[in-house]
Amino acid sequence: MRSDGSALSLKRWWRSAGFAWAGIAHTYRTQANFRIEVAAAVIAAALALALQAPLTPIVLCCTLVLSLEVVNTALEALTDLASPGIHPLAKIAKDAAAAAVLIASLGALLVGLAVLGPPMLKLVGLHP
Numbered sequence: 609m610r611s612d613g614s615a616l617s618l619k620r621w622w623r624s625a626g627f628a629w630a631g632i633a634h635t636y637r638t639q640a641n642f643r644i645e646v647a648a649a650v651i652a653a654a655l656a657l658a659l660q661a662p663l664t665p666i667v668l669c670c671t672l673v674l675s676l677e678v679v680n681t682a683l684e685a686l687t688d689l690a691s692p693g694i695h696p697l698a699k700i701a702k703d704a705a706a707a708a709v710l711i712a713s714l715g716a717l718l719v720g721l722a723v724l725g726p727p728m729l730k731l732v733g734l735h736p
């Protein structure tokens with residue numbers, strides 16, 4: 609009985625994960641910015657590993673930016689559905705969602721510079 613319940617929960621979780629993966633795949637296919645952010649995340653993580661710099665802040669920042677880009681895509685779709693024509697509120701919704709991605713991206717850039725900058729400078733002999 610109990611194991612049946614667990615198997616059912618796992619099946620439901622797996623089904624939800626499939627829907628979430630479809631959302632990620634759609635965002636990757638349709639949003640050039642998301643593809644750039646994925647590439648930047650891979651490069652930043654590889655640099656952190658190669659330079660033996662802390663990986664946790666890089667992973668946290670990258671997941672924040674990528675998550676917000678997915679939410680931005682969802683809000684764009686909802687806005688287009690709710691307001692196919694031009695509307696000032698549709699503009700506010702799209703611009704505010706885009707602003708959230710921009711703010712997180714700028715923060716991620718600063719964290720990347722703070723974490724990866726010193727070991728990179730040290731590597732090229734410009735840091736004590």
Ligand SMILES: Nc1ncnc2c1ncn2[C@@H]1O[C@H](COP(=O)(O)OP(=O)(O)OP(=O)(O)O)[C@@H](O)[C@H]1O
Binds near residue numbers: 639684696702
């Ligand atoms: N229905 C609308 N009413 C008013 N302004 C809109 C509307 N749709 C889009 N806009 C404005 O045009 C800008 C560009 O819209 P668009 O739908 O091309 O999104 P985007 O931010 O370029 O994203 P993407 O290119 O990833 O789809 C928006 O940020 C917003 O300022």
